Ligand code: HEM
């Protein structure tokens with residue numbers, strides 16, 4: 001295979017093949033909508049905070065789902081398939097401008113760590129939200145479990161971590177745009193359609209396995225149950 005063609009994902013390259021399963025894509029785009037909703041509802045006033053909390057529970061369920069899916073999901077969703085060592089990640093970073101740097105199918109080493117950063121940031125965001133209070137009408141369901149001082153601190157963290165999350169999102173979108181502009185690699189379409197035409201090479205040629213839909217259904221039910229148990233603690 002001509003290795004310089006790896007960057008070029010024009011339709012003439014290879015026939016389309018599956019890359020991201022439906023649960024991973026549904027997770028991603030639901031998350032995007034919900035984060036927008038969380039921002040909007042926190043500024044709505046009136047009943048906004050009630051809807052904010054419901055949206056927050058949905059985000060919490062999604063994070064739990066994604067962690068489970070990272071162990072039992074399809075190949076490209078599994079942590080073991082994309083979590084690279086610091087050495088590999090560094091090598092990836094230092095060879096960004098060479099033609100073969102991005103031959104991986106699925107998340108590249110940096111993208112893999114971005115998934116973890118997102119999951120951590122979202123866990124902090126929702127986790128602190130459960131204890132947060134606006135000191136007027138609304139308080140997260142676990143707020144009574146902590147002192148006022150602790151609740152005020154966690155509310156502050158809830159506000160600051162949203163700015164951190166916004167920073168991560170900005171870096172994420174810029175990285176995807178740079179892949180397209182500098183590397184000619186379209187990452188967006190596969191995250192929408194689930195399919196890619198990018199050529200595979202080396203290890204990436206290994207067959208990908210896709211988890212059955214009922215597995216994702218069970219994982220989703222389990223995530224909802226765990227969320228319910230946390231909220232009702
Ligand atoms: C990813 C999920 C979440 C995001 C992105 C998010 C985002 C935000 C934002 C942007 C604010 C406004 C902060 C400000 O006034 O500057 C806020 C306030 C608040 N959030 Fe969340 N939140 C999330 C989850 C939750 C959850 C799960 C709960 C509780 C169940 C919660 C409870 C609260 C409360 C009580 C406030 C009011 C704090 C205040 O006005 O001082 N949030 N949230």
Ligand code: HEM
Nearest residue numbers: 024031032035106107108111115118169173176187188191
């Ligand atoms: C609230 C905003 C966003 C959040 C929290 C977010 C989070 C994430 C996460 C966690 C992943 C990893 C997917 C997984 O393996 O489960 C991901 C991947 C991805 N996201 Fe986003 N995202 C956001 C907005 C966007 C937007 C606006 C775009 C469109 C430009 C986008 C395009 C992508 C693409 C193309 C991937 C796959 C990257 C790859 O091929 O490695 N995301 N995002």
